[in-house]
Structure formats: structure tokens, C-alpha cells
Amino acid sequence: MTAATSAATELRAEQDRGRKAAQNREKWAQSRTYISAAVILFWCLAPAYWMVVTAFRDVGYTYDTSILPTHVTLDNFKTAFDTSFGNHFGQALLNSLFIGTVVTLVSLVIGVFAAYALARLNFKFKYLVLGFILGASMFPGVALITPLFQLFTNIGWMGTYQALIIPNISFVLPLTVYTMTSFFREMPWELEESARVDGCTQGQAFRKVIMPLAAPAIFTTAILAFISSWNEFLIASQLSSDATQPVTVAIASFAGAQPNQIPYTAIMAAGTIVTIPLVILVLVFQRKIVAGLTAGAVK
Amino acid sequence: MATEVGPTSVKAPASGGAPIHHAPKGVGEDNRIATQGRWAAWLLAPTILALSVVIVYPIITAIVMSFQKDAGLDPATGLFVEGGPAGFSNYYNWIFQQCPAPSGGTVDCPPGTLGAQFWSATGTTFFFTIVTVALETVLGFWMAVIMARAFKGRSLVRAAVLVPWAIPTAVTAKLWLFIFAFEGIGNKLFNTTVLWTGSEWPARWAVIIADVWKTTPFMALLILAGLQMIPAEVYEAAKVDGASAWQRFRMITLPLVKPALMVAILFRTLDALRMFDLPYILTGGANNTTTLSILVINQIRQGFNAAAALSTITFIIIFLVAFIFVRFLGANVVEQQTGAGKGKK
Numbered sequence: 161m162t163a164a165t166s167a168a169t170e171l172r173a174e175q176d177r178g179r180k181a182a183q184n185r186e187k188w189a190q191s192r193t194y195i196s197a198a199v200i201l202f203w204c205l206a207p208a209y210w211m212v213v214t215a216f217r218d219v220g221y222t223y224d225t226s227i228l229p230t231h232v233t234l235d236n237f238k239t240a241f242d243t244s245f246g247n248h249f250g251q252a253l254l255n256s257l258f259i260g261t262v263v264t265l266v267s268l269v270i271g272v273f274a275a276y277a278l279a280r281l282n283f284k285f286k287y288l289v290l291g292f293i294l295g296a297s298m299f300p301g302v303a304l305i306t307p308l309f310q311l312f313t314n315i316g317w318m319g320t321y322q323a324l325i326i327p328n329i330s331f332v333l334p335l336t337v338y339t340m341t342s343f344f345r346e347m348p349w350e351l352e353e354s355a356r357v358d359g360c361t362q363g364q365a366f367r368k369v370i371m372p373l374a375a376p377a378i379f380t381t382a383i384l385a386f387i388s389s390w391n392e393f394l395i396a397s398q399l400s401s402d403a404t405q406p407v408t409v410a411i412a413s414f415a416g417a418q419p420n421q422i423p424y425t426a427i428m429a430a431g432t433i434v435t436i437p438l439v440i441l442v443l444v445f446q447r448k449i450v451a452g453l454t455a456g457a458v459k
Numbered sequence: 460m461a462t463e464v465g466p467t468s469v470k471a472p473a474s475g476g477a478p479i480h481h482a483p484k485g486v487g488e489d490n491r492i493a494t495q496g497r498w499a500a501w502l503l504a505p506t507i508l509a510l511s512v513v514i515v516y517p518i519i520t521a522i523v524m525s526f527q528k529d530a531g532l533d534p535a536t537g538l539f540v541e542g543g544p545a546g547f548s549n550y551y552n553w554i555f556q557q558c559p560a561p562s563g564g565t566v567d568c569p570p571g572t573l574g575a576q577f578w579s580a581t582g583t584t585f586f587f588t589i590v591t592v593a594l595e596t597v598l599g600f601w602m603a604v605i606m607a608r609a610f611k612g613r614s615l616v617r618a619a620v621l622v623p624w625a626i627p628t629a630v631t632a633k634l635w636l637f638i639f640a641f642e643g644i645g646n647k648l649f650n651t652t653v654l655w656t657g658s659e660w661p662a663r664w665a666v667i668i669a670d671v672w673k674t675t676p677f678m679a680l681l682i683l684a685g686l687q688m689i690p691a692e693v694y695e696a697a698k699v700d701g702a703s704a705w706q707r708f709r710m711i712t713l714p715l716v717k718p719a720l721m722v723a724i725l726f727r728t729l730d731a732l733r734m735f736d737l738p739y740i741l742t743g744g745a746n747n748t749t750t751l752s753i754l755v756i757n758q759i760r761q762g763f764n765a766a767a768a769l770s771t772i773t774f775i776i777i778f779l780v781a782f783i784f785v786r787f788l789g790a791n792v793v794e795q796q797t798g799a800g801k802g803k804k
Contacts, residue, residue, distance in 0.1 A: 277502035300733035302755040307520035330513035408629035431630040454684035
């Protein structure tokens with residue numbers, strides 16, 4: 161055979177090797193991605209999974225370490241709602257629902273106007289107003305609690321719903337304003353103009369064009385607002401009573417039959433009840449929620 | 460952005476968000492801003508008013524309170540002491556850890572009292588902040604880079620990171636308390652017999668691990684959003700130019716993601732500085748896990764005015780840190796927020 165053909169064969173072999181190496185590298189990179197993804201999944205989900213598994217485990221096997229559900233029972237959920245040890249979990253669920261709903265509605269109704277102004281209008285001191293609202297959202301809760309504690313004691317509001325709702329608005333309102341501002345800025349407002357050109361009145365343009373577009377943004381903001389109110393603990397731990405305490409306080413102070421034995425399985429059951437609706441809500445509206453969460457930071 | 464002035468929009472009534480003017484152009488511009496300003500004032504009024512009531516008023520009250528003496532029983536005489544102007548004594552007492560002495564004047568607060576914990580609480584707060592934010596930044600960046608890649612199951616990972624975020628902090632604290640219980644899964648898994656909440660360093664690490672678990676997803680999502688703003692062509696061009704993966708990360712990813720990253724770090728830092736729920740429920744502030752926020756809460760029932768002074772100090776510390784971030788580290792939250800980068804999209 162000639163030298164030319166052998167050189168050609170060699171070249172082909174070389175190319176093959178190169179392609180194989182590149183493929184291997186690709187494969188290796190892919191598998192590293194999958195390994196990393198598996199680690200992230202485990203890290204994020206394992207503790208939450210452990211909560212749910214424990215919630216369904218018989219109290220006698222609290223410290224069982226088998227990964228799969230064992231000694232499955234619903235007793236813990238019964239214990240969670242049991243009021244004989246001074247727990248008020250059922251009432252607390254209703255309280256959280258009530259406080260969260262009022263706080264969310266008030267913040268949305270007040271905040272939607274501000275967000276519209278910040279997203280759509282040009283005016284002096286815009287940066288100042290934005291800075292003020294952002295600053296308010298970063299405000300430490302303890303700086304509010306001392307004067308409020310004294311004020312509410314003096315006017316007899318300790319342990320009332322309004323004593324929990326009003327401070328909650330202080331951090332939910334800034335959150336709703338800046339989330340909605342970012343959403344509104346992204347909306348195609350030209351459509352409002354086009355609708356008017358096509359003969360809509362201002363009211364019709366708003367109702368038929370703007371509302372359907374803004375609804376998802378407002379809805380997402382409502383979810384974020386509700387979650388942050390639902391999670392509030394600091395203010396509630398100081399200003400609520402047994403009758404008005406939200407779930408976070410109820411879970412934190414959950415007591416068992418024996419004073420020095422923490423009723424972990426019942427607490428995990430209560431935690432599961434509190435968490436599952438939120439997790440479902442978040443997973444269903446995942447895309448929107450992530451957009452809302454990151455709205456203030458990157459857009 | 461605002462409504463164009465033109466014959467097509469004549470129908471728009473004045474009640475719209477963007478009123479119409481027929482004045483000559485130069486004047487019209489000024490006029491329009493003035494009119495929009497009036498509108499903005501009306502629209503913003505409810506929010507500003509609400510925030511003034513729920514934030515500005517308490518803050519001013521707290522500052523006024525912090526210059527008042529706490530009324531109470533004198534430890535020496537057992538007689539009731541009236542409050543009154545205190546000058547800076549509340550602040551002085553916290554910073555120099557002084558307590559009222561039976562003989563009048565002040566002495567060093569005895570160990571174990573709240574007054575003796577100011578500097579240790581400040582140290583703990585900063586320690587938690589620095590360690591958790593550093594860990595969350597590194598882990599969050601790593602998670603974001605993975606989530607930005609294209610692979611099967613990516614949406615599953617993106618959904619999964621929202622789970623720790625969605626769990627209320629109070630539940631998170633109880634969950635990790637259970638994991639870190641002496642007979643809990645934590646010790647079993649690593650075959651250790653650590654009394655996690657029983658001594659200083661394990662207790663601190665328990666708080667840190669729980670906090671990192673809960674808040675890294677937020678960080679990761681913010682960084683991911685920043686990563687997704689970088690056009691793929693930039694990487695392609697760098698690849699063609701022969702830049703290594705590390706060079707691409709250092710010269711492209713890092714500088715381009717920096718604005719989003721700085722905002723994420725700022726948010727998390729300010730949040731960590733006011734950390735309360737997690738250590739309060741997980742360790743009860745025992746074993747040197749008392750943060751400034753916990754110290755304020757513990758102080759409230761012993762004297763409002765001293766607590767007000769401490770909460771004002773906490774507020775000032777957080778404000779200073781925010782100022783340093785915005786002024787020197789270039790975390791421009793407001794500019795990010797006002798969409799200065801709108802053209803970039």
C-alpha cells in the first residue's frame with residue numbers, strides 16, 4: 161500500500177480519537193451536571209421529606225431511622241389538633257389564615273396604586289420614594305416591636321388581631337409595592353393606547369385589556385405577600401395571645417404530655433399541615449413565583 | 460414610556476394615568492412631569508401614609524423612648540423610681556455593659572445578665588451573618604450554575620429549591636431541632652454523639668446549617684436570574700477566542716452577574732443581621748447563639764426604654780451595613796429597581 165493511504169488512515173484514526181475524547185468530555189460534563197443536580201435535590205428535599213415521614217410515624221418510634229415510612233399512623237395529626245395540653249393549633253391555623261388574608265388584601269389595595277405610579281409615571285423624588293420603600297422592607301422587626309409593645313399595652317390592644325395585622329403590613333406592603341412595580345414595568349402598556357384608538361373608553365380599556373394582563377402579576381404578588389405574612393414570627397410571638405396566635409407561634413411553643421419531652425412527631429405533623437398548602441401553591445405557580453421573587457433584583 | 464401626544468390620543472380623558480397636553484413641546488414636557496407628579500402624589504399617598512403609621516411613627520417613638528429612664532424598683536432602696544430624661548445613659552449602659560449599682564452610679568453588669576451580653580450578641584450576630592451569607596453565596600452560585608445548564612429534570616431541580624424557601628422559618632427551626640436531637644437522624648447519619656444544642660459551637664453550627672438550608676434557594680434563584688440575562692453569544696465568542704472555562708467564569712460570568720449578585724448579598728446580609736426566629740426557636744439563644752434581635756426581645760419585659768435603645772442600636776448597625784454596601788460595594792438596589800437597565804432587555 162502507498163504511504164498516502166496509510167497517512168489518510170492515520171488521520172482518520174486521529175480524528176476519531178479526537179471526536180471520542182470530545183464525546184467523553186461531553187459525557188463526563190453531563191454526568192457531573194446530573195450528580196450535582198442529584199446533590200441539590202437531596203439537600204433541598206431530604207429534610208422536608210424527613211418531616212413528612214416523621215409526621216406519619218408512630219410516636220413510640222419517633223427516632224426510627226428507616227428511610228421509608230414505617231409504623232404509619234395518623235395519630236400525630238390528631239395530637240396536633242388536640243387542645244388538652246394547652247396547644248391551640250386548629251385555632252392558630254384559622255388565625256394565620258385570617259391575618260394573612262387581611263394583610264394581603266390591605267397591602268394589595270394600597271400598594272397597587274403606588275406600584276402603578278412608580279412603574280408608569282415620571283415625577284420628582286421617584287428614587288427617593290423607591291429608596292424609602294425598599295428601606296422599609298429591609299427594616300429590622302425588633303426596631304418596631306418595642307414601641308408597639310408599649311403602645312399596644314397602653315391602649316389595651318395586646319393579643320388582639322389588629323395588633324398583629326398592623327405591624328405585618330409594615331413589611332408586607334413594601335414587598336408588594338416593589339414586586340408589583342417590577343411586574344407593571346414589564347407590561348405592554350401600549351395595548352391600552354391601542355384599545356382606545358380602537359374605540360374603547362378609558363374604563364373599557366382598563367377592564368378588558370389591562371386587568372387581564374395585570375391579574376397574574378397581582379395574583380403572584382398576593383401569593384408572595386400571603387407567604388411572608390404566614391411566616392411571620394417575631395411580632396406575633398410578642399403581641400399575640402393564646403386566642404389570636406398564628407401557626408408559627410403555635411408550632412414554636414407546641415407542648416406535649418410530658419413537660420421535658422418534646423412531642424416531635426406531633427410537631428412534624430403540624431409542620432406538614434402548615435407547609436403542604438404552601439408547597440403546592442408554590443410548585444403550581446413556580447414560574448410566576450420565581451419571577452416575582454427575583455423581580456426586584458435583576459430587572 | 461408615557462403616552463405620546465398626538466391626534467390619535469385626543470380621546471383619552473384626564474382621569475388616565477398619563478394625561479394629554481397640547482402645549483408647545485418644551486413647556487409641555489415640564490407640564491407633563493408636573494401633572495404626572497400630582498398624579499403620582501395621589502397614587503403614592505396611601506402607601507406613604509400607611510408606612511409612616513406602621514414604620515416611621517414607631518421608629519420616632521423608639522428613639523424618644525431610648526432617651527428616657529425605665530421606671531421601676533430601685534435595686535438598692537426597693538423604692539419605686541420615676542422615669543425621666545436619661546440622656547445617652549441607656550446607650551452608654553449597653554455599649555459599656557454597665558448596670559445600675561446599689562450605691563448609685565453604675566458597675567459592670569454581672570455575667571449572665573442581659574446587660575452583659577451586648578458585645579457577645581453583636582459578635583454572634585456578625586458571625587452568623589458573615590458565615591451564613593458566605594456559605595449561601597458560594598452554594599447559591601453553584602446551584603444557580605447547575606440550574607442554568609440544559610439537562611433533563613432541570614425543572615424538577617428548579618421546583619425542588621423552592622421547597623425549603625416555602626417552609627416557614629418556625630417550622631424549619633423545629634425540623635432541624637428534630638434532626639439535631641441527640642437521638643435524631645443527624646447524629647445517626649454521621650455516627651456522632653454530639654449534643655447539638657447543648658454547647659456553643661455545635662449550637663452555632665446547627666443554626667448556621669438550618670439557615671443555609673432555608674435561604675440558599677433564594678440566593679440561588681436571584682443569581683440564576685442574573686445568569687440568564689447573559690447572552691449565550693458572549694460565551695460562544697469567548698470560546699472561539701480560546702478562553703478556558705475558568706477564564707470564562709472569571710472574565711464574563713462574574714462581572715456580568717455582579718449587579719444581581721450584589722443585590723442578593725445585600726438582601727441576605729440585612730436579613731441575617733436581624734436574624735431572630737431560627738436561633739430563638741432552635742436554641743433559645745442559649746450557648747452564645749443570642750443575636751441582637753433576641754437580646755432586644757429578652758429586654759422588652761425588663762424595661763421598654765433600654766430595649767428601645769438597643770433596638771435603635773441594632774437599626775443603626777443595619778443601616779450602616781446597608782450604607783457601606785450601597786456606597787462602597789456598588790450594590791445599587793434602587794437603580795436595579797427603577798429599571799435603569801430596561802434597554803438591556
